[in-house]
Amino acid sequence: MRRLSIGLYLALLGSCSSKAPAAETKHDSLVASLGAPTAPPSKGGGQVGPAAATADPREAALTATVLELLEQGHLLHPQVNDEVSKQAFATYMERIDAGKMFLLEADRESLAKYADKLDDQLRAGVLELGHEGNKVFVARVAVVDKIVAELLAKPLDLENEESFETDPDKVKPAKTDAELRERWRQRLELEVLERTNAMEERLNPPKPKKTDPKQVDKPAEKPAPADPTLAKIPATPEGREAKAREDLAKSYAARFARLKNPAPLDAASDVLNAVANTFDPHSLYLPPADKANFEIQMSGSLEGIGASLRERDHDIEIIDLIPGGAAARQGGLGAGDIILTVASGGKEPVDVYDMRIDDVVKMIRGPKGSTVTLRVRKPTGNEEVVSIVRDKIVIEESYARGAVLQKKGLPAFGYIHVPSFYGGNDSGQRTSAGDVIALLDQFTAKKTPGVILDLRSNGGGILRDAIDMTGAFIEKGPVVQVQDSRGRREVLSDKDKSVHYDGQVIVLVDHFSASASEIVAGALQDYRRALIVGTSATHGKGTVQTLADLDAVSGKNLDLGVLKLTIQQFFRVSGSSTQREGVVPDIKLPDPAGHIEAGEASLPHALAWSKIAEAPHDDWKPMSWNVPVLAVKSAGRVAKHPQLSKVAAASAVLKARKNDTLVPLSRKAWEKRRTDLKAALEAASPDLDKAPAAFTVSGLDDAPGVKVDERTAKWRENLAKDVWVEESLHILADMPK
Numbered sequence: 001m002r003r004l005s006i007g008l009y010l011a012l013l014g015s016c017s018s019k020a021p022a023a024e025t026k027h028d029s030l031v032a033s034l035g036a037p038t039a040p041p042s043k044g045g046g047q048v049g050p051a052a053a054t055a056d057p058r059e060a061a062l063t064a065t066v067l068e069l070l071e072q073g074h075l076l077h078p079q080v081n082d083e084v085s086k087q088a089f090a091t092y093m094e095r096i097d098a099g100k101m102f103l104l105e106a107d108r109e110s111l112a113k114y115a116d117k118l119d120d121q122l123r124a125g126v127l128e129l130g131h132e133g134n135k136v137f138v139a140r141v142a143v144v145d146k147i148v149a150e151l152l153a154k155p156l157d158l159e160n161e162e163s164f165e166t167d168p169d170k171v172k173p174a175k176t177d178a179e180l181r182e183r184w185r186q187r188l189e190l191e192v193l194e195r196t197n198a199m200e201e202r203l204n205p206p207k208p209k210k211t212d213p214k215q216v217d218k219p220a221e222k223p224a225p226a227d228p229t230l231a232k233i234p235a236t237p238e239g240r241e242a243k244a245r246e247d248l249a250k251s252y253a254a255r256f257a258r259l260k261n262p263a264p265l266d267a268a269s270d271v272l273n274a275v276a277n278t279f280d281p282h283s284l285y286l287p288p289a290d291k292a293n294f295e296i297q298m299s300g301s302l303e304g305i306g307a308s309l310r311e312r313d314h315d316i317e318i319i320d321l322i323p324g325g326a327a328a329r330q331g332g333l334g335a336g337d338i339i340l341t342v343a344s345g346g347k348e349p350v351d352v353y354d355m356r357i358d359d360v361v362k363m364i365r366g367p368k369g370s371t372v373t374l375r376v377r378k379p380t381g382n383e384e385v386v387s388i389v390r391d392k393i394v395i396e397e398s399y400a401r402g403a404v405l406q407k408k409g410l411p412a413f414g415y416i417h418v419p420s421f422y423g424g425n426d427s428g429q430r431t432s433a434g435d436v437i438a439l440l441d442q443f444t445a446k447k448t449p450g451v452i453l454d455l456r457s458n459g460g461g462i463l464r465d466a467i468d469m470t471g472a473f474i475e476k477g478p479v480v481q482v483q484d485s486r487g488r489r490e491v492l493s494d495k496d497k498s499v500h501y502d503g504q505v506i507v508l509v510d511h512f513s514a515s516a517s518e519i520v521a522g523a524l525q526d527y528r529r530a531l532i533v534g535t536s537a538t539h540g541k542g543t544v545q546t547l548a549d550l551d552a553v554s555g556k557n558l559d560l561g562v563l564k565l566t567i568q569q570f571f572r573v574s575g576s577s578t579q580r581e582g583v584v585p586d587i588k589l590p591d592p593a594g595h596i597e598a599g600e601a602s603l604p605h606a607l608a609w610s611k612i613a614e615a616p617h618d619d620w621k622p623m624s625w626n627v628p629v630l631a632v633k634s635a636g637r638v639a640k641h642p643q644l645s646k647v648a649a650a651s652a653v654l655k656a657r658k659n660d661t662l663v664p665l666s667r668k669a670w671e672k673r674r675t676d677l678k679a680a681l682e683a684a685s686p687d688l689d690k691a692p693a694a695f696t697v698s699g700l701d702d703a704p705g706v707k708v709d710e711r712t713a714k715w716r717e718n719l720a721k722d723v724w725v726e727e728s729l730h731i732l733a734d735m736p737k
Contacts, residue, residue: 421461
C-alpha cells in the first residue's frame with residue numbers, strides 16, 4: 001500500500017476517544033498538544049535553501065504529502081488556492097528578510113511573479129520560489145557582507161545628529177545599494193554605541209543605593225571573585241570603539257557565512273511554512289534537522305541550564321525556564337530575554353544572531369558542573385551578562401507544591417503551585433492531578449477555609465490531568481468539549497463523584513497560563529466553583545496539534561521530517577472557545593508584563609474565536625460571593641499597596657519605550673535617552689526583590705525545630721514576597737465562608 005489514508009493516519013495520531021483524549025496522546029517526544037504556545041520558527045535573515053539551483057530530490061514527495069495533510073487533515077479543511085498563495089508569498093518575504101536589511105525593492109519585485117503560483121508549485125512538487133528566492137538572497141548577502149566589512153574597518157562617527165528606525169515595519173525596502181549601505185551604517189553605529197556602553201558599565205558599575213538607616217544591617221556578603229574578562233576591555237573610549245567594531249566584524253563575518261550555507265531542505269521549509277502559517281500559527285513543517293527546534297528543552301539528557309528557546313525573526317528568545325532547572329534556581333534569565341552571545345569553556349563569546357537554534361542549543365548544553373555565559377537583551381532593552389553553572393534539573397521542583405500561608409489579621413489559607421500538567425500512562429507515575437488531590441485532602445483535613453490554585457506561567461500539558469484536577473473540586477460533570485474539522489464533538493467529563501475540597505477557591509492566572517491551564521480555569525469559572533484572579537486574560541490557545549511523521553504518511557523512507565498540524569479545537573463547558581480570548585479573570589490585578597505583546601491573538605493568522613452549544617451541567621452551589629463588591633475592595637487595596645500601585649506605572653513606561661522606535665545615533669543623545677528611561681523606570685518600578693515578606697509560608701507537615709532544605713527555603717522566601725498572592729489572600733478573606 002502506497003500510504004495510509006489521511007483520515008486513518010490522523011485518527012491513529014489524534015484519537016479523540018474518551019479513553020485517550022487527543023491532547024494527551026504522545027505521538028512523539030517533541031509534541032505536546034496542550035503544551036506551551038509557540039510561534040513557528042523563522043529562518044530570520046533568509047536561510048532559505050541550498051545555494052545551488054538543483055532542488056532536493058525529496059521535494060516532490062515532501063510537497064505532495066504536506067499538501068494532502070493540510071487540505072484533508074487541518075481543522076479548517078482549507079484549499080490551497082491562488083488567494084492562499086498570495087498570503088503565503090507575503091509571509092515568505094517576511095521570513096527571508098524581516099528586517100529589510102538585505103533585499104532591494106527590485107529584488108522583491110523580481111520574486112513577485114510567484115505570488116499567485118505557490119499552489120501550482122506545491123501540486124507540481126517544484127518549489128521555484130524557494131530556490132529563486134535563495135539565489136537572490138545569497139547574492140544580496142554577498143553585497144551586504146562587503147558593505148559591513150568596509151564600514152567596520154574604520155572608526156564610525158558617533159556624534160552625528162541623526163536617528164535610526166529600529167522597527168522594520170516603519171521603513172520601506174531600500175531602492176539602491178547606496179541607500180542600503182546607509183541603513184547598515186546607522187545600524188552598526190547603534191550596535192557600537194550599545195557595545196561600548198556595556199563595556200563602560202562593566203568597568204564602572206553603578207554604586208549601590210544607600211539603604212534606609214532604619215533598616216537592620218545584613219551580614220556582609222563575600223566579595224565576588226575578580227572577573228578576568230575585565231582586563232580585555234580597553235581603557236580609552238577610542239579603544240573601546242575599536243574593540244566593538246572588531247567584535248562586530250567577526251560576528252557578522254560568521255553570520256554571513258552561515259547564511260550562505262543553509263541546510264538542504266531549507267528552501268522547501270520556508271515555502272511550506274509560509275503556506276502552513278496562512279491557516280494558523282501552530283501548523284508548521286519541521287525538516288529533519290529542525291525537529292528539536294520545537295519547544296527545545298535545554299536540559300538535554302537532564303543536564304543543561306533548563307530553559308525553552310525559540311527562533312523569533314533573527315533572534316533566539318527564551319520562552320520560559322524549566323522549574324527546577326539551573327537557570328530558574330540561579331536567577332538572571334527570564335521569559336522574553338533575547339540571547340545575544342554564548343561563551344563556554346573559557347572561549348570567546350559567539351554571536352548567535354541569525355544562528356540556527358539547534359547550533360545555539362549545542363553551545364549551551366554541557367556537562368553538569370560546567371559554566372556557560374550568556375549575554376542577553378532584556379525586554380527593557382538593557383543588556384546583561386549571566387553565567388550559569390549547568391546542572392541536572394531538580395525534578396521535585398517541577399511537581400506541584402503546597403503550603404500554608406498566614407497573613408496577620410487573616411485566616412490561614414492553603415496554596416498550591418502547579419508548574420505544568422505532568423504525568424504519563426505508566427502505572428505508579430506521578431501526575432499533577434494526583435499530587436494536587438493529595439494536597440487538597442490535607443487542606444480538607446486541616447479544615448482550611450480557602451485555597452489558592454496558582455496556574456501562572458503554566459503552559460499546559462496532559463489533558464487527562466486537567467480533567468481530573470477540575471474533578472477534585474466538583475462532584476461530576478463535563479469539563480471540556482472537543483470538536484474536530486468535521487464538526488464531530490465530544491464532551492470530556494469528570495465521572496468521579498468524590499469532592500476532595502469544598503472550601504473557597506481562587507485560581508490565579510496570567511497571560512502565560514495556556515491550554516490545560518485555561519481548561520481548568522474556564523471549567524471552574526463556568527461551574528461558579530472558583531473565583532478567577534489574574535493580571536490579564538490567559539494566553540488564548542484553544543487548539544490541539546498532532547505531529548505527523550511524513551515518512552509514515554507517504555510510505556517512503558526518505559527522512560522527510562514532520563508536520564505539526566492543528567486538528568481540533570477546545571471549547572469550555574459554557575460553549576465558549578478559549579481561542580484568542582482566553583479566560584478573563586473575575587478580578588484583575590496590575591500586570592507586570594502589560595508592555596509585552598504576547599498571546600494567541602498577537603500571532604499572525606490565529607484562528608478566530610467561536611462558540612458552540614453549552615454542555616449541560618449543574619453549577620457547584622449558588623454563588624456565595626459578589627464579584628463587583630470583591631473587585632471594588634481589591635482595587636482599593638491595590639491603589640494603596642506600595643508595590644502593586646506602581647506596577648501599572650512601570651508597565652506604561654516600558655510600553656512607551658517599546659513604541660519609541662526611533663533611536664538617536666549621537667552618543668550624547670543616545671546616552672540621554674537611555675538615562676531618561678532608567679530614571680523613569682526607577683521612579684515608577686516597584687522594587688519587588690527588596691520588598692519585605694508579606695506573609696509567612698509553612699509546609700503542611702513541617703516538624704517543629706526541623707529545618708527545610710535550602711531550595712525549599714528559597715522557594716518559600718520568594719513566595720512570601722509575592723504581592724499578587726498577598727492580594728489573593730485578602731480576596732479569599734473577603735469571600736463568605
